[in-house]
Amino acid sequence: MTEARPPAPRPPRTRAPGYTRTVLIVLAKDARTELRSKQTLATMLLFGLVLTFVYAFGFVSDPATNKKVMPGAMWGALLFAGTLGVGRTFAREAEDGAFGALVLSPAERSAILLAKIAVNVALSALVMVVVVPLLAVMLRVDLTDCAGLIALQLLLGAIGFAAVGTPLAVxxxxxxxxxxxxxxxVFPMVTPVLIAGVKGASVALGTAIETxxxxxxxxxxxxxxxxxxxxxxxxxxxxxx
Amino acid sequence: MRLLFPAATALGAVAIGVAHYLAFVHVPMESTMGAVQRIFYFHVPSAWLFYLGALLCFGASLGYLINRKARWDAFAHASAETGLVFGLIVVVTGPLWARPVWGVWWNWEPRLTTMSLVLLMFAAYWVVRAFGGPGQGVRRFAAVLAVFAGPSIYFVRVAVNRWGGVHPPAETASRSDDVIKLTMYTCFFLLLFVFGLLLRIRYRAHRDALTVRAVRRRLARLGGI
Amino acid sequence: MDRPLRTLRALAFAATLSAAGLALAQTPAADAPASAAGDEVPNAGEVVDTFETSPDLEPMRYRHLWIAYSAIWLLVFGFMFRTYKKSEATQAELELLKRRLADLEGKNGD
Known part of the structure; x- marks a missing residue:
């Protein structure tokens, strides 16, 4: 005879957090871990610095030429350092075996991707904040007149790059x-961003025919x-x- | 049935022969460019076929991402490979034409730049397929790649057009008279036949490889081998 | 994921695409004058019919072209032949595997 078992305790009902909240949670998590370990940011920054030296040794010449080289150097740095960051997008999750958990969680996957794109944009932006002024100093190009414009271009470019690079990296x-x-x-696919960025930067620097x-x-x-x-x-x- | 494909291949060889005859013997010498213009009869149809291969790859990859049928992926793979073969023909014959006509092997002309970038994208696709290893993840990666290449090609076109801003030499093709046009289209259909053959055989190879893997898995589960 | 939300997202996707396309279309694509990139692109302004061919080179080029094309097509057909051979081998292997599978399944079934 089996006696009537008490009903099994219901598992606590888990509700997936809302879309915006998911984005914020993943974003906060990544920001926290990155701030603690500084792995990706440090490597990206160092790579960016090394790149500035490569460009400086490779291209420094008379002021007029430097001005023409500057856009390419900036955007090259963004792409190369960006690739480094994008490649590490899910590296920590993969190392800890948490990638499956993240994907299996009831959170919407596109929200996770959105957060990761935002992380990559932020990382690239931080790197460019250091690298671009340094490049300007090394190539002796005066950016003060068009700093805002160039910052906007680089930001939009970083968004475009992260939008393509992040899902592909995953x-x-x-x-x-x-x-x-x-x-x-990734590089053939982001060529439009590169072309637009270099052209736009040379317009901002006044070395192009368009204004x-x-x-x-x-x-x-x-x-x-x-x-x-x-x-x-x-x-x-x-x-x- | 077993002889069907060899027979079709023989027919394809004949088709190529006919195309050679048309391009090198039948068509009168073009007045401004002379003999080099004869490159067009293979170069232009090959470019169309390359884009056709890319289009098929895009469509099949999108389909694969939606319905997850491995055969769609096999088809996408085969069409990318077939397209690449024709893309290589375009890239080899292009400079052969450009050197005598433009005086340089390469020119940053929009059409050329776009073509080469798209070719790079599909070469990357091929590299992923060839060296990325088997497995579902890689297949999905390649499919996403092909799907992303679609809008990317559009952006590349726009950017490159605005960047270069030079007149494309398309006029040289449109300016030509009827015999030249007719020959061009005939060559296109002859090459299309070869394209179809290549696509068919590559698709069959990929599909069979899939089946072999599936059968092997079942055998292993049953304790065979 | 429920259907309506999916459909909504698909719609949003399509709308974004078309909006972006419109935004692109509105930028005057031809605003860069034809001479804009002229200083950077060598031979940019050169129109095709300004070239010169030397007549004595013509027949040679002609022959080279012939050879180049024959080589290309030989390669293409060689590739096809190789794939065909491989495919045949795969087919044979498949037959073998299938027979073994049928044997095994027959044994297990009894």
Whole structure:
């Protein structure tokens, strides 16, 4: 005879946090861990500094030429340092075996991606805040007149780059040679950002024939929007299990 | 049935022969460019076929991401490879034409730049497929890559057009007279046949490899081997 | 994930895409004058019919072209042939595996 068992305690009902909250939670978590370990930021910064020296030794010349070289140097630094950061997006989760948990959690996956994109943009922005003035000093280019414009261009460019690079970096994790494959894969795709950025920066510095920097800004913004939307939309389909 | 594909391949070889005849013997010499212009009859159709391969890869990859059927992925893989073969033809023949006509092997002309960037994207796709290893994750990665390449190509086109801002030499093709156009289209369809053959055989190879893996897994589960 | 939200997101996606496209279309694509990049692009302004061909080189180029194309097509067909051979081998292997699978399943079934 089996006596009637007391009803098993219901598991506590877990509700997925809302979309914005998910973004904020993941963002806060990443900010906290990054502030504690400073791994990614430190490596990116150091890489950016090394790059400035490479550019300085490679290109420093007369002032006029320096001014023409400056946009390419800035945007090259953004792409290279950015690749480093993007490649590390889910590195900590992968090391701790927490990636599966993050994906399995009831949180919406695109919210996680959005937070990760924001993290990558913030990291690139921090690196560029250090690297660009340094490049300006080393190449002896005066940026004071157009600092705001160039900052805006770089920010939009960083968003576009992160919007493409972050989802691809997540996907690349399961491939062999992921860290080698990532730049091969990302660079051709972000060429539009590079072209727009370099052109826009040379407009800002006054070395181009055009004088209106807005079309290129608009172009970069559209790029970031389309890829951001596409990535967020597809992310649910990209990552399973 | 077993002889169907060899027979079709033989037909493809004949098609290429016919295309050679049309391009090198049949068509009259173009007045301004002379013999080099004959490159066009292979160069331009190959470019179209490269973009066709890219388009098929994009569509099949999107389909794969939605329905998760490995065959769609196999098709995407095959069409990327086939497209790449024709893209290589474009890149090899382009400079051959540009050197005598423009005086340089390479020119940062919008069409050229776009083409080379798209080619780089699909070369990257191929590298991922070839060296990334098997497994679902890599397949999905490649699919996302192909899907992202779609809008990316659009942006590359716009950016490069604005960057270069030079007249594309497309006029040279549109200016040509009827015989030249007709030959061009005929060559396109002849090459399309070869494209189809290549796509078919590559698709079959990838699909069979998938089946072999699946059967192996079942065997291993049943304790065979 | 519930359906309506998905559909909504798909709509938002499409809207963003088209909005971005519109934004792009509105920027005057031709605002860069044709001469804009002229100083950076070598031979930029050169129109195709200003070139010169030397007639004595013509037949040679012609022959080279022929050879180049034949080489390309040989490569393409070689590639096809190799894939075909490999595919045949895979088919044979598949037959073998399937037969073994059928044997095993027959044994397990009894």
């Amino acid at each position: 996907m690349a994790v399961s491939a062999r040679f992921a860290e080698v494959l990532l730049p091969i894969v 209106d920097p807005w079309p290129w800004l608009q172009f970069t913004a559209a790029y970031g929007l389309v890829f951001g939307a596409g990535g967020l939309f597809l992310f649910e389909r990209m990552v399973t299990e």
